[in-house]
Amino acid sequence: MISLQGLAYCESARVGGDKMDEAISSYVRRNYNLLIGEGTAERVKLEIGSAKRTPESDNVSTYVRGRDVARGVPSEITLTQAQVADAVAEPVARIVHVVRSALEHTQPEIAADVIDAGITMTGGGSLLREISTVLEYETGLPVRVADNPLTCVAEGAGQTLEDPTYRGALLAI
Ligand SMILES: Nc1ncnc2c1ncn2[C@@H]1O[C@H](COP(=O)(O)OP(=O)(O)OP(=O)(O)O)[C@@H](O)[C@H]1O
Ligand SMILES: [Mg+2]
Known part of the structure; x- marks a missing residue:
């Protein structure tokens, strides 16, 4: 909080863009058993990420590739903006x-x-x-x-x- 050119109050929480990427990775791991890289999670965020669902969110989507945890093989899924909104x-x-x-x-x-x-x-x-x-x-x-x-x-x-x-x-x- 800045007032009269000085700091009136200050509080901080360590939540930045990287925490959103981590949240997307966890969501995909939890719901699809799919391990994805940091870069993939960030791409999903930039392409379709949203802080809340909107009426269009179910119709906006992107693909995500990673490694299936259970089977150990590469796998691809589709994520909607609504899901990414839930994730973040x-x-x-x-x-x-x-x-x-x-x-x-x-x-x-x-x-x-x-x-x-x-x-x-x-x-x-x-x-x-x-x-x-x-x-x-x-x-x-x-x-x-x-x-x-x-x-x-x-x-x-x-x-x-x-x-x-x-x-x-x-x-x-
Ligand atoms: N169009 C965008 N939409 C969402 N996130 C973005 C976009 N462009 C960049 N970012 C994110 O911004 C972050 C880098 O910027 P920066 O570190 O300044 O922001 P921050 O993490 O939100 O805040 P801070 O680190 O200052 O607490 C990265 O996580 C990057 O993915
Ligand atoms: Mg940051």
Whole structure:
């Protein structure tokens, strides 16, 4: 939570895009006895991943290849977007949880400002389909995704170091 160019509150949970990939791998292993690689799980996420089911989710699908655990042979299945949404539900819920927790722990005046400023999502994971909609629904606040979510944190940290206005801001924690 940033207020008056400083850190008003900070909370962190180690849930990023890689946790979504792991969740997809576990889902496929659990439901199809199929072992898939990290790269395959990430491809599925990028191609059809979604933070929630939509009316189209049953009609969007992709193939997944891996090794059948029981038979030890290569095997291929089809996964729908609805299934991928179910698979990533847990990490998505953890993100929602930490955001809600941060809002609960913020001083009332600052929390009130969030109604206008809203939430800005960063990180590649914020490009997951529907994730900002889910966060908007769960918090009742406006949510936007940063313009360059994959690089904005590094770029912003660099600018913060260079701009005297923010002197000391990165030392606050
Ligand atoms: N279009 C996309 N949809 C979903 N995920 C994406 C997309 N593009 C990149 N990613 C994911 O973003 C992640 C890399 O970016 P980054 O590490 O910045 O994000 P993050 O893991 O969400 O957040 P952080 O690591 O800052 O907590 C990878 O997991 C990558 O798969
Ligand atoms: Mg990451």
